[in-house]
Amino acid sequence: MAGDQGDDPNPDRRRRRRSRRRAALRLSRLYSFACGRRPSVADDDGGSRIGGPGFSRVVNAGDAALRLQQQQQQQQQGQPPSAEQLLAASSSNSISTTKYNLLTFLPKSLFEQFRRVANVYFLVSAGIAYSPLAAYSSASAIAPLIIVIVATMLKEAVEDWRRNQQDTEVNNRSTKVFQDGAFRDAKWKDIRVGDIIKVEKDAFFPADLVLLSSSYEDAICYVETMNLDGETNLKLKQSLEVTSSSLPDDESFRGFGAVIRCEDPNAHLYSFVGNIEIQDQDQQPQQHPLSPQQLLLRDSKLRNTEFVYGAVIFTGHDTKVMQNAMKVPSKRSNIERKMDRIIYLLLFSLVLIAVVGSIFFGIATRKDLRDGKMKRWYLRPDDTDIYFDPNRPAVAALLHFLTAMQLYSYFIPISLYISIEIVKLLQALFINRDIHMYHEESDTPAHARTSNLNEELGQVDTILTDKTGTLTCNSMEFIKCSIAGTAYGRGVTEVERAMAKRKGAPLIADMDNGIQYFQPEGKAAVKGFNFRDERVMEGNWVNQPHSDVIEMFLRLLAVCHTCIPEVDEESGKISYEAESPDEAAFVVAAKELGFIFYQRTQTSVFLHELDPVSGKQVDRSYRILNVLEFNSARKRMSVIVKNEEGKIILFSKGADSVMFERLSGSQSAYREVTQQHINEYADAGLRTLVLAYRELEEDEYAYFDRKFTEAKNSISSDRDEKIEEAADLLERDLILLGATAVEDKLQKGVPQCVDKLAQAGIKIWVLTGDKMETAINIGYACSLLRQGMKQIIITLETADIIALEKGSDKAAITKASKDSVVQQINEGKKLANASAGETFALIIDGKSLTYALEDDTKGTFLDLAIGCGSVICCRSSPKQKALVTRLVKTGTGKVTLAIGDGANDVGMIQEADIGVGISGAEGMQAVMASDVSIAQFRFLERLLLVHGHWCYSRISSMICYFFYKNITFGVTLFLYEAYTSFSGQAFYNDWAMACYNVFFTSLPVIAMGVFDQDVSARFCLKFPMLYQEGPQNLLFRWRRIIGWMAYGVASAVVIFFLSTASLQHQAFRRGGEVVDQATLGATAYTCVVWAVNLQMVITLSYFTLVQHACIWAGIALWYVFLAGYGAITPTFSTTYYKVFAGALAGAPAYWVVTLLVSIAALVPYFTFAVAKLWFFPDYHNQIQWLRHRERAHPDPESSADVEFSQALRQFSVRSTGVGVSARRDAAVLRRLNSTQVHHADSPQEPQVSS
DSSP states (O other): OHHHHHHOOOHHHHHHHHHHHHHHHTTOTTSOHHHHSOOOGGGOTTGGGTTSTTOOEEEEESOHHHHHHHHHHHHHHTOOOOHHHHHHHHOOOOOOOOSOOTTTHHHHHHHHHTTSHHHHHHHHHHHHHTSTTOSSOHHHHHHHHHHHHHHHHHHHHHHHHHHHHHHHHHHTOEEEEEETTEEEEEEGGGOOTTOEEEEETTOBOSSEEEEEEESSTTOEEEEEOHHHHOOOSEEEEEOOHHHHTTOOSGGGGTTOOEEEEEOOSOSOTTOOOEEEEEEOTTSOEEEEEEOGGGEEOTTOEEESOSEEEEEEEEOGGGSHHHHSSOOOOOOOOHHHHHHHHHHHHHHHHHHHHHHHHHHHHHHHHHTSEETTEESSGGGOTTSOOGGGOTTOHHHHHHHHHHHHHHHGGGGSOHHHHHHHHHHHHHHHHHHHTOGGGOBTTTTBOOEESOSTTTGGGGSEEEEEEOSTTTTEEEEEEEEEEEETTEEEOOOOOHHHHHHHHHHTOOOGGGTGGGOOOOOOTTOOOBTTBOOOOTTTGGGGGGGSTTHHHHHHHHHHHHHSSOOEEEEOTTTOOEEEEOSSHHHHHHHHHHHHTTEEEEEEOSSEEEEEEEOTTTOSEEEEEEEEEEEEOOOTTTOEEEEEEEOTTSOEEEEEEEOHHHHGGGBOSSSOTTHHHHHHHHHHHHHTTOEEEEEEEEEEOHHHHHHHHHHHHHHHHOOSTTHHHHHHHHHHHHSSSBEEEEEEEEEEEEOTTHHHHHHHHHHTTOEEEEEOSSOHHHHHHHHHHTTSSOTTOEEEEEOSOSHHHHHHHTSSOHHHHHHHHHHHHHHHHHHHHHHHHHSTTOOEEEEEOHHHHHHHTSTTTHHHHHHHHHTSSEEEEOSOOHHHHHHHHHHHHHHHOSEEEEEESSGGGHHHHHHSSEEEEEOSSSOSHHHHHOSEEESSTTHHHHIIIIIIHHHHHHHHHHHHHHHHHHHHHHHHHHHHHHHTTTOOOOSSOHHHHHHIIIIISHHHHHHHHHHOOSSOHHHHHHOGGGGGGTTTTTTSSHHHHHHHHHHHHHHHHHHHHHHHHHHSSSOOSTTOOOOOHHHHHHHHHHHHHHHHHHHHHHHOSSOOHHHHHHHHHHHHHHHHHHHHHHTSOHHHHGGGTTHIIIIITTOHHHHHHHHHHHHHHHHHHHHHHHHHHHHSOOHHHHHHHHHHHHHHOSSGGGOTTHHHHHHHHGGGSOOOSSSHHHHHHHHHHHHHHHHHHHHHHOTTOOOOOO
16 A cells, blocks of 8 residues: 555545455455445345334444534534434443442342341331330340341442443453544543444454444455354455445545444344445435445454454444343342241241230230239239230230330341351352362462352252353364275364263273374474374375375365465464364364465465475465355355366365265265264264365356356345355265364363263253354264254254245245244154153254244243253354243243353343353453353363352251241240240340340351351262252252241240249259349350250261351350350349359359250250151262261272162262263163174174274
8 A cells, every 4th residue: 555655646546546456356256255245225125214213323424523523512502412412422332230330329239138028127126126115225126237238238339349340441441533633542431423443453343333444455354253142253344345445544534424324222233224325426425235244343353354444333332242231130049039938937927926925915914903903013003104004905915016026036037148148258259269160271260259149059950051162162173084985083082081981991092002192292282283193194194095085185175265374474383364263273284284275365375285296395376266155054165276287176075964965976985984984073072074076177167157157246136046056066976085073172071061960960051153053063072962862953944934035025934934933843842742761952043043932932942942951052142042041040940050251141141040151262241240250161060069069058057047046046035925924024135135146156157158068079079969959959948947947946945944944943042042034044045055056066067177166156155245244234234244153153053954955955856867867868968878888988899888889879870861971871872782783683693893
């Protein structure tokens, strides 16, 4: 460009020459026809809708500064701003993923707190405490509630502040905006609709833009949409010629102006309707249609292009990626919601006993004064206020009811909520610090971003996962191939490695002739190339029997693609930019095996080829005549080239299902053995392609070229069919070369993790934006699919629907599409119901999913999906992912977990009960929206099976224990009330009651919630079926909860009656005095403290020093309080003044009663626990017994319980239908069946399998 300016100073002449040059390159055969063709008026099917409902956006591009100036002038003159000015002023590009802001934090957080019914009750109770009806002091009543509310609000504020910090980092990113005649740095948040943006290579687009021009002469650019749809392949975009020809550089935007009319903000990623109005050379406005080909979406990345210019049309939350996002929900766990129902039950019980007590109190009050005689003389019924007035017993009973509601408040554990908050924070800290979930390569630990859902991790029924970047590493590796009927490559896939490990057998690849193959010394590993075979590496392929076929095979890999090479000027190393990762892997494989693709022009590709005769590298060029692109219908790609000798060659690669039927019958001798190799590769989880070629005659190619050119230039509705017909003329009678096997490189440990999760009873759904073929391949790779598994495929890519879509009757298309989907779903259900015992896989594409998720069909679709072992949803938009997640969550009523790593996964992460973000290569959007973030999918195994089970078990036991200890305490209050004719007198001192949950019993239960382990981490992973205690809710079902409550009542009865009976008629002091109310209350209180803390001792499964300290410290604190509080002046300590030093400490009866009564209170639980362990053990009880037996008998052969151990281990591995175990079992079954058939046919000739 600089050279042009130097040679010709005339700018008009330069512009005309540049336009001619671009016009010549516009239809370059390098690009796919859909991408390379300029949109015409025929493409503007939405043109008639512009300006109508849903298509009302008008953007004045290029003069934002002028509009701002005009707005300022109008404001000074008192004129109202125009609609365009209001749009520009209100279109902030700032985004927010937080739950609160400064204005909403207080009301929303208070609302969150008082969604808990217990907090509402304690608020009412605190109000009563400030009236004469109070049973104890107001300070002791209101203080716990304030502490709980403030602490929880602070926790929410800290978590939301972290989200705000991440939003701030995104909003403050820098880009270049055209201002004051030049492109200047600006923050993303300052961008407005209508601004002209310059985005440079490897930068993200800050908003939704209309592409105006690029650094390429033909105004193309490459875009990576990984954050939007999860795909790593590059998309080709191209601007309109009318903008690219007039806007080649920065200076050309001075004075530029255009009006863009388009659709309103919406969530459709793959559609766009609009037009752009630009003045022509005669200064007349001309409209030009816009299509998705000119749309650059926020959070996609510019790749392999130096820069692009774009006009901003959507900003901030109007952008398509944010339209696909969902508001941050307020998530509550199932246990917390159930806990509210338990609180309702306790409130009902509290009201009931308060009513009963008030009725008895009213009756007793009415009888207090009869014929001048006073029954309860100490209440002075002859001279009393309204609270004990015998003449108004109904009013006294009503007022007593309010007093009882406050007095019995200890039935409701107010410290439960704050204790659970503390426990969950500490549990989250342990999750964050777990070294087994730390990813050393990226220095990324696990991070529980919110602690509200810890126990939900132990109750997951269904996992909905993204594919790219979540299950995979975003990389393909060339690992094996079959050439001329010979299999090459000794690499081992993740699937093969997992299967070998499950069998306990050494890897076959490491056993071949006792030789192990490693990376050659001094040679660095090559990305995308994991091929090891000395027969073809280092140029040794020239000595193979079919070296000519190998040569053509490698040449095809190096030529049949659309990759672009990039040569590092300093090191000379070549890297490749490819539209798909597998294409890059093929080119890298060809380079490593001697065919180096190093240069591409618009018409040719250039290779360094290994000459089999001389053994040296020679330079060869191939002129590209045509590129027949790959698509989901063709399932193949072909390139027609002319070599230096003038021969025209068709190179083709594609799926075996379409390639084998196009092979020449006479020249493909090794077809059957190649098919066998392909089956073996597929069973190993590899993606396979068949490679073939044919030489063309000049007249044959000329006829094709004429037909092909006519089809390309056609603008009729059957253009694609004409192109396919022309391509079909040549893609026949192909000569088979062989097949490739590429590993869609899974993240480390994915198959094993999937297998373990499947054994744990967790269902796994894959929701991906990838094509169906890609999704199916990755399903095989991670063992969600396997050979022999029946597949139910629901798709609208059928001949009837495709033919109907060519018409313009959208209503007919919609009706036929929905009918087809409903029919396929019903047929799938019939097939699944008729084949009981078999495992099915459901695969559905995004277009079909649109109709399957409609209100009248989603129930049937969910029934079919639930009955399948695996579900894969392909071509899913972010909104569809969220809707599928919502359907599973609401339709099954079970806990769902969504896991992903890109912005396209944010919707489903927020919709699921638990959202897990992968902190990978796709940015931090998923992590910002998640509840838990991890670095690798494999860490999900430990997160759920270990931490999830522990958290669920701990929280469940903790809540049950909380209700037990509070009911034990509360029932003693009620029983004392009954003994005192429900007079409203508290059994214990008010500050002693206030400290019960705070000091004397809170620390042990917190320690249990943080440290207890019913089963060790090793056994959690060894016996994955243990996890089913969570989804089946075995540890927090009503039977268990009511059992603990009943046990609390029983303990209270034992403590109260044994304490009173032991001390009722005996002299307690040396002077012969019997116990008073304070002494009896302090003794009973001591027994309660000892009983509930000793109960913790026998409940715990795993003791640590911290738990010992907390239990004994709680008991010790009671004695310290009793002595210290009793030493304070009686005006404060009231009835407890010197009660310990003067009465209890020196009385042997006090210590004997404490010991015996506390032990007696534990007898019911101990008896029940022993019986349950022997006759009705839970999963964890069985594993605890096994652990005990293994410790007693380290040698399992000498163990007396070998049979028991083997029976117990059976539930650790179950038939799941998916996973490595299922793949292994199916392969063994196939071999057994084939062996039986073979022996039946040839009983005299037993064969030895190799």
